[in-house]
Amino acid sequence: MVAKKSGLGKGLDALIPAGNKKAPVKKETEPVIIEKIVEKKGVETLKITEVEPNREQPRKNFNEDALLELSDSIKQYGVIQPLIVQKKGDHYEIIAGERRWRAAKMAGIKEIPVIIKDYSDQQVMEISLIENIQREDLNPIEEAMAYKNLMEEFHLKQDEIAEKVSKSRTAVTNSMRLLKLDKRVQQMMIDDMISAGHARTLITIEDPDVQYNIATKIFDEKLSVRETEKMVKLIQKPEVKKEKAEKVNSFIYKDIEEKIKAILGTKVTVDHRSNNKGRISIEYYSNDELERILFLLESIN
Numbered sequence: 001m002v003a004k005k006s007g008l009g010k011g012l013d014a015l016i017p018a019g020n021k022k023a024p025v026k027k028e029t030e031p032v033i034i035e036k037i038v039e040k041k042g043v044e045t046l047k048i049t050e051v052e053p054n055r056e057q058p059r060k061n062f063n064e065d066a067l068l069e070l071s072d073s074i075k076q077y078g079v080i081q082p083l084i085v086q087k088k089g090d091h092y093e094i095i096a097g098e099r100r101w102r103a104a105k106m107a108g109i110k111e112i113p114v115i116i117k118d119y120s121d122q123q124v125m126e127i128s129l130i131e132n133i134q135r136e137d138l139n140p141i142e143e144a145m146a147y148k149n150l151m152e153e154f155h156l157k158q159d160e161i162a163e164k165v166s167k168s169r170t171a172v173t174n175s176m177r178l179l180k181l182d183k184r185v186q187q188m189m190i191d192d193m194i195s196a197g198h199a200r201t202l203i204t205i206e207d208p209d210v211q212y213n214i215a216t217k218i219f220d221e222k223l224s225v226r227e228t229e230k231m232v233k234l235i236q237k238p239e240v241k242k243e244k245a246e247k248v249n250s251f252i253y254k255d256i257e258e259k260i261k262a263i264l265g266t267k268v269t270v271d272h273r274s275n276n277k278g279r280i281s282i283e284y285y286s287n288d289e290l291e292r293i294l295f296l297l298e299s300i301n
Contacts, residue, residue, distance in 0.1 A: 043082045048105060048112045051083065052091045053098050056125060056149070062102060070103035079104055082113035084127070092116065095124050122154045130165055140196040141186050144175045174200065182208035185215045194218050197225040201232050209276060210235070213252050220255075264293055 083097030094101055095117065104112050119127070129138075129146045138146070150156045158176075162169040178186070178196065180203055188194050198218050202211045218228055253272045260268040260280070266289065269281040284290045 042115050043113050044116060045111050046085070046092060046114050048101070048109055050092055051085060051101060051112060051114065052088075052093060053101070054093050054095065054124065054128060056121075056128070062099060067099070067103050067106060070099065071106040074100075074104050074107040074109060079109065079112055082115050084117055085114045086117050086119055086124070093124075095119065095127050122150075125150060125153070126164055139190050139192075140175065140178055140199070141190055144178045147172055147176050148179060177203050182211045184208075184212045188215050188219065195225070198223075198228050201225065201228045204236065205232060217252060264296055266293065 079100055081097070081100065083101060084095040085092040085097075086095060087093075092114065101112065125146070129143075129150070147158075147161055150161050151158070156164075158172050159169045162172045165172075178189070178199055181189075181199055185194070185199060185202060185208075189196065189199050194215055198215070202214060205211050205214070214228070214231065217223065217231075223231075250272075253270045257268050257270045260270075260282075264282060266285075267283040269283075270278060271281065272278040282293060284293055
C-alpha cells in the first residue's frame with residue numbers, strides 16, 4: 001500500500017461541518033473543528049440493533065483477531081469513542097466507527113454511544129475513506145476503489161481527492177492504477193499473497209493470464225520486488241517480448257507437470273497452447289499401474 005503520512009492535513013475536520021443542516025451533494029469546502037467528532041456534548045445512546053453499517057463503506061475486510069482484541073477491551077471499558085451516524089429510514093447508518101460497532105456486537109453490548117449528524121452522500125463517503133486511511137485499515141484495492149467511487153459518483157478530480165486525504169496526486173494516481181490488474185491478482189493483494197509493490201510491477205503487462213502467472217510465481221518462490229521488476233523487464237523487451245513471455249509460461253507449466261507427477265508417481269506432460277488450451281498426458285507402464293493411477297484420480301475430491 002502507498003505509504004501514509006503521519007497526519008492527514010485537513011483530514012476529517014475539513015469534511016465535517018459544525019451544524020446539522022443537510023448539505024447539498026457538492027464538493028465540500030466548509031472548515032470545521034475535528035474535536036466535534038469526539039466531544040461528549042451531543043452524544044446519545046442507541047440500541048445497537050438500531051444501528052447498521054453503511055453499504056458504501058470503503059472497507060470490506062475486517063481482521064477477526066483485531067476485532068476480538070477490541071471486543072475484549074469493550075467488555076472491560078465499554079465503547080469509549082462514540083460512533084458517527086445519521087438517520088436512514090427506520091435505522092441509523094454508520095458514517096464512522098463500523099469496527100467499533102462490530103466489536104461491540106461481539107462483546108454482547110446492547111447499547112452504543114453515537115453522535116447523530118446529517119451529511120450529504122459525498123461527505124459520508126469522504127469521511128469513511130479518511131477515517132480508514134488514518135487508521136491504515138484499507139487494503140490497497142479498497143483504497144483504490146474508494147478513490148474511483150469519489151471520481152465517478154461525485155466528479156472529483158484526482159488532485160481534489162489528494163488534497164482531501166492529504167496525499168500527493170501521484171500517490172492517488174498510483175493507487176488507482178492497481179485497478180487495471182487482473183481480478184485474480186487484485187484478490188492476491190487483498191489476501192496479502194503479494195504486496196502493492198509487486199503488483200505495480202505487473203500493471204504494464206497487458207495479458208491478464210501472464211499477470212496472474214507471474215503473481216503466482218512471486219508467491220510460490222517468495223520473489224522480491226526487485227526480482228519481479230527484472231522478470232517483467234525481460235518480458236517487455238520488444239525484440240524478445242513474446243519469447244520471454246513464453247519462457248515464463250513454460251517454466252510455470254513445467255512446474256505444474258512436476259506437481260502432478262509427484263501426485264501420480266508417473267511421467268506427466270502438460271502441452272500448453274497459445275489459445276490457453278492444451279492437453280495433459282499421463283504415462284503408465286502396466287495394467288497394474290493404470291489401475292493405481294485410476295484409483296488415485298477417483299480418490300481426488
